[in-house]
Amino acid sequence: MPDHDSTALLSRQTKRRRVDIGVKRTVGTASAFFEKARATFFSAMNPQGSDHDVEYSVVQHTDGEKSNVLRKLLKRANSYEDAMMPFPGATIISQLLKNNMNKNGGTEPSFQASGLSSTGSEIHQEDVCSNSSRDSPQECLSPFSRPTMSQFDMDRLCDEHLRAKRARVENIIRGMSHSPNVALRGNENDRDGVPCSMSPRDSYRENKRKQKLPQQQQQSFQQLVSARKEQKREERRQLKQQLEDMQKQLRQLQEKFYQIYDSTDSENNEDGNLSEDSMRSEIIDRRARDSVGRSDNEMFDLDPGQFINRARALVREHELAPGNHRKREGMKDKNPFHNIFHPESKHLAETLKQELNTAMSQVVDTVVKVFSAKPIRQLPQVFPPLQIPQARFAINGENHNFHTTNHHAQCFGDVIIPNPLDTFGSIPMPNSTDQTEALPLVVRKNSNDQSVSGPPPGNHHVSLHQSPLSAAASFSSSSFRHPFPLPLMAYPFQNPLGAPSSAFQAKDRASPESLDLTRETTSLRTKMSTHHMSHHPCSPAHPPSSTDGLSLSFIKSECGDMQDMSDISPYSGSAFYMQEGLSPNHLKKAKLMFFYTRYPSSNMLKTYFSDVKFNRCITSQLIKWFSNFREFYYIQMEKYARQSINDGVTSTEELSITRDCELYRALNMHYNKANDFEVPERFLEVAQITLREFFNAIIAGKDVDPSWKKAIYKVICKLDSEVPEIFRSPNCLQELLHE
DNA sequence: TGACAACCTG
DNA sequence: CAGGTTGTCA
Numbered sequence: 042m043p044d045h046d047s048t049a050l051l052s053r054q055t056k057r058r059r060v061d062i063g064v065k066r067t068v069g070t071a072s073a074f075f076e077k078a079r080a081t082f083f084s085a086m087n088p089q090g091s092d093h094d095v096e097y098s099v100v101q102h103t104d105g106e107k108s109n110v111l112r113k114l115l116k117r118a119n120s121y122e123d124a125m126m127p128f129p130g131a132t133i134i135s136q137l138l139k140n141n142m143n144k145n146g147g148t149e150p151s152f153q154a155s156g157l158s159s160t161g162s163e164i165h166q167e168d169v170c171s172n173s174s175r176d177s178p179q180e181c182l183s184p185f186s187r188p189t190m191s192q193f194d195m196d197r198l199c200d201e202h203l204r205a206k207r208a209r210v211e212n213i214i215r216g217m218s219h220s221p222n223v224a225l226r227g228n229e230n231d232r233d234g235v236p237c238s239m240s241p242r243d244s245y246r247e248n249k250r251k252q253k254l255p256q257q258q259q260q261s262f263q264q265l266v267s268a269r270k271e272q273k274r275e276e277r278r279q280l281k282q283q284l285e286d287m288q289k290q291l292r293q294l295q296e297k298f299y300q301i302y303d304s305t306d307s308e309n310n311e312d313g314n315l316s317e318d319s320m321r322s323e324i325i326d327r328r329a330r331d332s333v334g335r336s337d338n339e340m341f342d343l344d345p346g347q348f349i350n351r352a353r354a355l356v357r358e359h360e361l362a363p364g365n366h367r368k369r370e371g372m373k374d375k376n377p378f379h380n381i382f383h384p385e386s387k388h389l390a391e392t393l394k395q396e397l398n399t400a401m402s403q404v405v406d407t408v409v410k411v412f413s414a415k416p417i418r419q420l421p422q423v424f425p426p427l428q429i430p431q432a433r434f435a436i437n438g439e440n441h442n443f444h445t446t447n448h449h450a451q452c453f454g455d456v457i458i459p460n461p462l463d464t465f466g467s468i469p470m471p472n473s474t475d476q477t478e479a480l481p482l483v484v485r486k487n488s489n490d491q492s493v494s495g496p497p498p499g500n501h502h503v504s505l506h507q508s509p510l511s512a513a514a515s516f517s518s519s520s521f522r523h524p525f526p527l528p529l530m531a532y533p534f535q536n537p538l539g540a541p542s543s544a545f546q547a548k549d550r551a552s553p554e555s556l557d558l559t560r561e562t563t564s565l566r567t568k569m570s571t572h573h574m575s576h577h578p579c580s581p582a583h584p585p586s587s588t589d590g591l592s593l594s595f596i597k598s599e600c601g602d603m604q605d606m607s608d609i610s611p612y613s614g615s616a617f618y619m620q621e622g623l624s625p626n627h628l629k630k631a632k633l634m635f636f637y638t639r640y641p642s643s644n645m646l647k648t649y650f651s652d653v654k655f656n657r658c659i660t661s662q663l664i665k666w667f668s669n670f671r672e673f674y675y676i677q678m679e680k681y682a683r684q685s686i687n688d689g690v691t692s693t694e695e696l697s698i699t700r701d702c703e704l705y706r707a708l709n710m711h712y713n714k715a716n717d718f719e720v721p722e723r724f725l726e727v728a729q730i731t732l733r734e735f736f737n738a739i740i741a742g743k744d745v746d747p748s749w750k751k752a753i754y755k756v757i758c759k760l761d762s763e764v765p766e767i768f769r770s771p772n773c774l775q776e777l778l779h780e
Numbered sequence: 781t782g783a784c785a786a787c788c789t790g
Numbered sequence: 791c792a793g794g795t796t797g798t799c800a
Contacts, residue, residue, distance in 0.1 A: 786795100787795075
């Protein structure tokens with residue numbers, strides 16, 4: 042089937058080598074080539090059109106794209122966390138803690154109740170915290186400020202949590218196992234060769250299939266995936282170990298508590314004169330002394346959750362103890378701790394709170410450190426910023442071919458949840474192009490942005506201390522409240538394009554001006570990042586111009602079918618990683634290429650604009666550019682020819698194009714405005730030939746024929762010369778213009 | 781009829 | 791330079 046279609050395409054390509062309006066349809070030919078190449082390339086690529094494959098289809102040729110992939114993978118994992126999180130506000134810490142608690146509860150029956158209680162309660166608290174980050178950290182952290190849940194509720198919550206966790210893991214695994222299924226459905230690509238007779242829907246599907254990954258990319262992608270798996274494993278292992286340590290410490294603390302309590306209890310039993318209050322006071326005092334006397338190391342290393350559990354267990358035991366109920370009845374104070382242990386307890390409560398906060402902060406710091414440190418040092422490793430041509434992201438038109446916002450939203454909910462990260466990590470533009478840059482760039486940019494506008498990772502602890510959610514909320518728009526796992530918070534700062542500046546933009550992203558602004562900023566950022574990336578496609582030497590909206594208008598004109606929803610999505614998280622649209626630098630590059638080729642094939646364009654994620658729109662856009670170039674070129678030629686005739690020139694011999702002639706200057710001004718590129722001699726020759734063709738035709742009076750230019754076009758289209766290899770480099774402008 | 785280049789217009 | 795139209799070809 043593929044062969045057949047390839048053959049068909051080839052023949053079509055040959056046959057399409059027709060001259061339209063007198064000109065060989067090179068583009069059509071190229072188009073055929075492109076089709077064939079696409080069929081070949083994409084047949085080896087992941088044929089899965091499911092949304093879940095988006096992340097993997099994203100794997101690209103450039104390392105930047107690779108890092109993008111990694112980020113996406115990470116985000117995906119986090120997104121799953123998010124999506125599956127039964128209680129949106131749950132952080133990974135709480136997840137892990139809960140995990141351990143449950144485990145602990147299973148092995149220690151006496152502690153189970155408190156563990157479960159803590160779980161349910163904690164979830165509740167987190168929910169509250171997530172729903173309103175205005176809650177003070179203390180409130181969120183204090184387990185005593187919430188009513189204890191019934192055993193039934195706890196069991197139910199625990200069960201739900203476990204199920205959700207399982208589902209999450211399954212989802213992640215499923216997602217990971219999707220990508221390798223390359224070439225299994227290569228046949229689908231065959232249909233790409235079928236030129237006509239397909240409904241818009243079909244073409245939409247076709248588009249989805251078209252953007253597949255080449256096999257090489259697939260392989261590298263698999264490597265990436267495995268690398269990432271490895272990384273994840275390591276991450277998990279470390280966390281697990283960490284948690285086990287904390288668990289251990291907690292157990293020690295528990296034992297101490299038990300000892301204290303038991304001894305107190307026995308003392309109490311022995312001495313019946315001791316009132317319950319005094320007993321409690323004794324316990325509290327002991328605990329206070331214990332806590333205070335304890336070295337910081339011990340207390341601060343405690344798992345706060347378990348610490349809380351234990352404390353709650355003690356309270357509960359007190360509550361359950363006969364005689365306690367009566368006394369507690371009259372105490373409606375919000376803080377049961379204060380109620381139970383009246384006078385002396387205040388100090389203890391304060392101490393405990395403080396220590397809890399400290400311990401929690403430490404845990405948060407540790408976890409955040411783990412998560413935040415990884416991307417920094419691992420991304421570059423896994424995805425070295427090498428320049429890889431043919432960067433094309435399937436995410437583009439492929440899997441994000443969603444025609445409805447709902448679908449897209451769903452997609453986000455599943456894979457690329459528009460979490461706050463994206464909110465300020467990506468540019469919130471409704472019509473933004475997604476993935477505008479290769480990832481390496483992103484990585485670099487990331488660190489750069491970090492130092493520039495984003496608070497350093499170390500400072501995040503501060504906000505995290507207060508409340509992870511509140512910290513996150515401070516970055517996201519007020520209208521946007523999306524709970525996300527704590528680890529995600531680390532990303533915004535490593536987010537390559539997630540310049541903190543976007544956080545500010547986010548606030549008024551609703552206004553059209555702000556949209557434009559953000560778009561502009563995006564382009565700017567793109568260029569800036571380009572500046573930092575030596576391998577970057579676009580030259581930083583050229584400041585953004587008013588033409589920055591190119592990609593946008595392009596989308597508007599060419600992507601009416603919303604072939605690529607990712608282009609249109611306001612939350613296009615990928616908008617930051619790939620060069621989806623064509624930038625002014627691409628235009629400049631195209632213009633320079635025009636000096637070599639007037640009729641570039643789409644295949645050629647694809648090759649020479651490897652940093653652009655090609656889709657139908659991009660191809661059309663580039664073709665249109667060259668069409669416009671030709672238009673100007675021929676107009677100038679005709680004009681100059683007529684002018685020459687008017688000037689009395691009678692022989693083509695008198696017509697020559699030099700670097701100081703008027704025609705040349707006009708052309709140079711148009712295609713090489715900055716005059717920073719040395720126009721090849723060959724172009725002068727071609728221009729001269731063209732001019733003489735026009736001259737002769739006009740002299741011969743052929744211009745009376747409406748299609749008299751056809752013959753000229755036919756000649757000129759054969760005069761294309763090879764475009765220098767350097768143009769294949771995404772950052773050729775830099776290289777070219779610095780020569 | 782789809783695709784494409786030229787052409788026209790703003 | 792982009793949007794739209796027209797003419798040609800397969």
